[in-house]
Amino acid sequence: MRAIAGHTLRESLRRRVFVVVGVLSAVFLALYAWGASEAFDSVPDLGGRELLEARTFAGAVLLGLSMFATLFLGAVLAIFLTAGAVRGDAERSLLQPLVVRPPGRTQLLLARFAAAGGVAGAYALGMYALSVAITAAAGGWLPDHVVLPGLGLALGVVVIAALSLLGSVFLSVTANGIAAFMLLGAGLTAGLLGEIGEAVGSESLQTAARTAAWAVPFEALYQASLHALTSESSGLTGVVLRLGPFGGAQGAGPQLWLWTIVYVGLVLWMACAAFARRDL
Amino acid sequence: MPDPGRAGAADAALDVRGLSKSYGTRPALAEVDLRVEAGELVGLLGPNGAGKSTLTKVACGLVAPTSGGAQVCGWPAGAAPARRSLGYLAETFRFPGWATGNELLEFHQALAQSPGGDLERSEALEAVGLADAANVRVEAMSKGMQQRLGIAQALLGSPRLLLLDEPTSALDPAGRRVVRDLLERQRSRGVSVLLNSHLLSEVELVCDRVVILSGGRVVTQGRPSDLTRPRGVEVQTANGVRRFDAASREDAPRLVAELVSAGEAIYGVQVLTSTLEEVYLDAVEGAGP
Numbered sequence: 001m002r003a004i005a006g007h008t009l010r011e012s013l014r015r016r017v018f019v020v021v022g023v024l025s026a027v028f029l030a031l032y033a034w035g036a037s038e039a040f041d042s043v044p045d046l047g048g049r050e051l052l053e054a055r056t057f058a059g060a061v062l063l064g065l066s067m068f069a070t071l072f073l074g075a076v077l078a079i080f081l082t083a084g085a086v087r088g089d090a091e092r093s094l095l096q097p098l099v100v101r102p103p104g105r106t107q108l109l110l111a112r113f114a115a116a117g118g119v120a121g122a123y124a125l126g127m128y129a130l131s132v133a134i135t136a137a138a139g140g141w142l143p144d145h146v147v148l149p150g151l152g153l154a155l156g157v158v159v160i161a162a163l164s165l166l167g168s169v170f171l172s173v174t175a176n177g178i179a180a181f182m183l184l185g186a187g188l189t190a191g192l193l194g195e196i197g198e199a200v201g202s203e204s205l206q207t208a209a210r211t212a213a214w215a216v217p218f219e220a221l222y223q224a225s226l227h228a229l230t231s232e233s234s235g236l237t238g239v240v241l242r243l244g245p246f247g248g249a250q251g252a253g254p255q256l257w258l259w260t261i262v263y264v265g266l267v268l269w270m271a272c273a274a275f276a277r278r279d280l
Numbered sequence: 281m282p283d284p285g286r287a288g289a290a291d292a293a294l295d296v297r298g299l300s301k302s303y304g305t306r307p308a309l310a311e312v313d314l315r316v317e318a319g320e321l322v323g324l325l326g327p328n329g330a331g332k333s334t335l336t337k338v339a340c341g342l343v344a345p346t347s348g349g350a351q352v353c354g355w356p357a358g359a360a361p362a363r364r365s366l367g368y369l370a371e372t373f374r375f376p377g378w379a380t381g382n383e384l385l386e387f388h389q390a391l392a393q394s395p396g397g398d399l400e401r402s403e404a405l406e407a408v409g410l411a412d413a414a415n416v417r418v419e420a421m422s423k424g425m426q427q428r429l430g431i432a433q434a435l436l437g438s439p440r441l442l443l444l445d446e447p448t449s450a451l452d453p454a455g456r457r458v459v460r461d462l463l464e465r466q467r468s469r470g471v472s473v474l475l476n477s478h479l480l481s482e483v484e485l486v487c488d489r490v491v492i493l494s495g496g497r498v499v500t501q502g503r504p505s506d507l508t509r510p511r512g513v514e515v516q517t518a519n520g521v522r523r524f525d526a527a528s529r530e531d532a533p534r535l536v537a538e539l540v541s542a543g544e545a546i547y548g549v550q551v552l553t554s555t556l557e558e559v560y561l562d563a564v565e566g567a568g569p
Contacts, residue, residue, distance in 0.1 A: 003390035014378035093374045097433065100340045101391035102364045279303075280342040 001103065004111035009119065012081065021077055025127060028069060033134045036062050040139030059141030060230045066131035067153055071222055072184075074124035074157035079180045081116035082164040085109070088173035090280050099280060106272045109165065113268060117161040121154040128153050143229040152225030155260055156218035160184060162264045163216075166271040169278065187212060187219035194250070217260045224252035291354030293318055293365075293441040293472030294339055298348030301334050301496075308334040310496045311348070316441070319470040321463060323483035326493035327564055332476045333371050335493070336443050339474070340368050353440050364393070367434035369427075371445040371476070377419030381410060381429050384418060385436060392437030404432040407465075409458045423450040431459060435466075442466060445476040460486050484556040492563045500563040508553040515539060516548040 012018055039062055043054045086109070089095040099105055128150035136142050143149060163183060167176040194209020196202070213220035227250055294316040301309040309331040316322045324332050337343040339350050341358025352362035375384050385401045394400060405411050408428035418426060427450045434442055442463075448456045456479070463473055463486055477483050483490055484504050491501040500507065512525040513532050517539060524535055529551045536546055 003387060007387050011376055011378060093370065093372045094376065096340075096342055096370050097368070097373055097375070097388070097430075098391065099342060100363055100366070100368045101388065102360050102393055103391055104360060104363065277344070279344060280337070 001107050001111045001114070004098070004103065004108055005115040005118075008081070008112055008115035012119070017077075017080065021073075021123070025073065025123075028073070029127075029130055029134065032062075032066055032069075032131060033138065036135055036138035040141075043139070055139055055141050056230060059135050059139055060143070062139075063131055063135050063143060063229055064226050066135075067128065067149065067222070067225060070124050070127040070131065071153055071156060071218075073127065074120050074153065075160045075180075075184050075218075077123055078116055078120035078157050078161035079164045079177055081119065082112065082161050083168055083177045083180065084173040085112045085116075085165055085168040086275055086278070087168055087171060088176070090278075091172065096280050105275050109272055109275055110268065113162060113165050113271075116165070117158040120157045120161050124157045125150050125154040144232040145228040148228045149225035152221040152228070155257070156221040156225075159216070159218040159221070159260060159264060159267075162267040162271075166267050166274075169271050169274045183216060184218075187216040188222070190216075191219045191223055191250070214259070217256065217263055220250070220252055220256055221260060223250035224256060227251040291351070292316060293320070294350065294352055294443075294474060296335065296339070296348075296350040299335070299338060299345050299350060300347045301331070301338060301343065302346045307496050309338075309345075312493070312496070312498055314491055314498065314501075316472045316474055318440070318472055319467055321467045321473045321475065321486060321488050323487035323490040324474055324476045324493065325478075325480065325483060325490055325560055330493040331496040332493055333445055334496075336368075336445050336474065336476060339441075339443055340366065364437070365439060366441045366443055367436065367439035368443045369430045369434045369445060369447050371449075373430055375418045375426065375429065375433075377417065380415050380417050381405060381421070381432075382414040384429065385433055388433045388436050394437040396436065396438075400436060404435045405429075407435065407462050408432045409455070424452060424455055427451060428455065428458075431462070440471060442471060442473045444473065446478065447475070448477065448479060448482065456482060480556045480560055490556065492560060494564045499566070500559070504556055507559045508556065509559075511552040511554050514550045514552060515546060516550075518545040518547070 039058050040055070043058050084092075086095065098108060103111075132143065132146060132150075160180065160183075164176060164180040167179050170176075171179060190209050190212030193205050194213075197205025197209060213223075231251060292315050294314065296312055296314040299309055299312040299314075300307070312331070312335060314322075314335070324335065326332050334343060338345050339352060339357050341363060344358075350357040353365040355362035355365065379387070382401060382405075385404060389396060389400065402411065402414070405414055408431050410425060410428050410432060413421065413425060413429075416425075418429070421429065427447065431444070431447055434444065448459050451459065460482065463475070466473060467488075475483065475487060487504065489501065489503055490507065492499050510528045512523055513527040513529075513535060515522045515524070515535060522539070522544075524531070527535060532549055532551060536549060539546060
C-alpha cells in the first residue's frame with residue numbers, strides 16, 4: 001500500500017503537479033497578504049466601532065474568503081489526483097499491470113485515496129495555517145478557534161477526494177471531473193440557500209440545505225469551519241458574520257465529524273465493491 | 281475433489297474448466313477447457329476476437345467468468361496467492377512515461393513483494409536485452425523497448441506461470457529471438473508459459489503444445505508435430521524434383537530404391553508435412569464464423 005501511495009505521489013511530483021499548485025498557491029497567498037494589509041489599514045472606515053467590532057469583522061471576512069479559495073483549490077487538487085484513478089487509468093491501459101499484482105484492487109484503491117486525500121487534506125491545512133498567520137500579521141487578529149476550522153476544511157477536501165474516487169470507478173476522467181465539480185458547486189449552493197431560507201423563514205429551503213449537508217458533508221464542514229472563526233462573537237458583529245461569504249456560517253456538533261468519518265468509509269466501501277466487480 | 285484453497289507441486293500451472301464469458305449478450309468464451317502443466321510452454325492461437333485475451337484476463341483475475349472458472353497453481357484465479365504465482369504482460373499496456381526502467385521494475389518488485397533487489401532487476405533487464413536502458417525513461421523508449429520492459433516486469437517475483445499476450449508484436453526479428461531464448465530458459469527452470477501470439481512460425485518453434493481458439497471455443501489442440509499431417513515426399517533427381525503426394529515418411533526408402541533401380545541419380549529426399557499455418561487455417565475455417 002505504501003508503494004502504491006508513494007508511486008502516486010512521485011508521479012505528481014515528476015509531472016510537476018505540485019510545482020504548479022505551489023506556484024499558484026504562493027501567488028494567491030501573496031495577493032491575500034496584500035489584500036489583508038490594505039483591508040486592515042482601512043478598518044476605521046468600515047463602520048462605527050460602537051456598532052461593529054471592525055477588526056473582527058475584517059479578519060473573519062478575509063479569512064472566510066481565504067477558506068473558500070482554499071476549499072476550492074484543495075478540491076481541484078483532490079479531484080485531479082483521483083478523477084482517473086480507475087476507469088481513466090484502465091482506458092489508458094495503466095491499471096491492468098498493477099491490478100494483477102498481489103496487493104489487488106482494494107489495496108490499490110485505498111492507497112490511491114490515502115495519497116490523494118492525504119496530499120489534498122495537508123494542502124488545505126497548510127493553506128489555512130498560512131492564511132491565519134498572514135491575517136494575524138497584517139491585522140493582529142486571530143479566529144476564536146484556530147485549529148478546528150483548518151481541520152474542517154481538510155476533512156471536507158478528503159470527502160471530495162473520496163467522492164471523486166468513487167466516481168472514477170464508473171465515469172471517464174472528463175465526466176468524473178465535471179461531476180465532481182458540479183457536486184462541489186451544488187453543495188456550496190445548498191448551503192447558501194439554507195442561509196437564505198433561514199433569513200426569509202422558508203422551512204423547505206432549510207430542509208433542502210440540511211439534506212444536502214448530510215448528503216455531501218464537505219459543505220456542512222465548511223459552514224462549521226466558518227462558524228468556528230467567530231463562534232464567540234456576539235451582538236451585531238456576530239449576526240453580520242453569520243452571513244459569511246459563499247454560504248453562511250453554521251455551527252455543528254461532534255455528530256457532523258462522526259458522520260463525515262462514517263460517510264467517507266461508506267463511500268470508499270462502495271468504491272471498492274464496485275471496483276471488485278468491474279471487468280478490466 | 282481438489283481443495284481449491286491449497287496449492288501443491290502437483291497442481292497444474294493453469295487449469296481452466298468449463299470457462300464461459302459473455303460481454304452483455306455477446307459470448308467471448310464458451311465452455312473452454314485448457315490445462316498448462318508445470319514447465320510447459322503452450323501457444324494460444326486464434327483469429328481476432330477468438331477470446332484469447334479474454335481467457336488470459338480471466339486467468340489474471342482482470343475479468344470475471346460468466347460460468348466455469350480457472351485455477352492458477354491450485355488457487356482460484358484472481359485470489360491473492362494466484363496473483364502472486366503469475367507474471368502477466370497485457371496485449372495493450374502502458375507504463376508511466378516519467379519513470380525510468382529501473383524505477384518501474386522497483387515499483388513492480390514492491391507490488392510483487394519480491395526480495396530480489398538490484399540483482400533481480402538487472403537480471404530481468406539483461407534477459408530482455410535492456411541492460412543499458414535501466415536509467416532511460418519509459419517515454420524515451422521505443423515501442424519495442426517498452427515491450428521488452430513489459431516482459432521484464434512480468435519476470436519479477438519468480439512467477440510459476442507467465443501469461444504473455446502478444447509479447448513480440450512490436451519486436452524486430454532480433455528482439456523476437458531474444459524473447460524466444462528467454463522463454464526457453466524459463467521453461468528449463470520449470471516456469472510454465474501461456475503464449476498468445478499471431479506469429480505462428482514463432483509458436484511452432486518454441487511451444488510444446490498449441491491450443492487453437494475460434495469463436496470462443498477450443499477447436500483443436502495438441503503438439504505441433506501431432507497436429508501436422510503428411511503431404512507427400514519430394515525427391516531431387518538428375519531430371520528434376522519428383523513429387524509423390526500420396527506417399528508418407530515410411531514410403532521414402534521404397535521410392536528411393538525404385539528410382540535408383542530405374543537408373544535415376546538421387547540428390548536429396550524430403551518428407552513433406554503441413555505447416556502450423558495450414559493446420560491453423562484448416563481449424564479456424566472448419567470451425568466456421
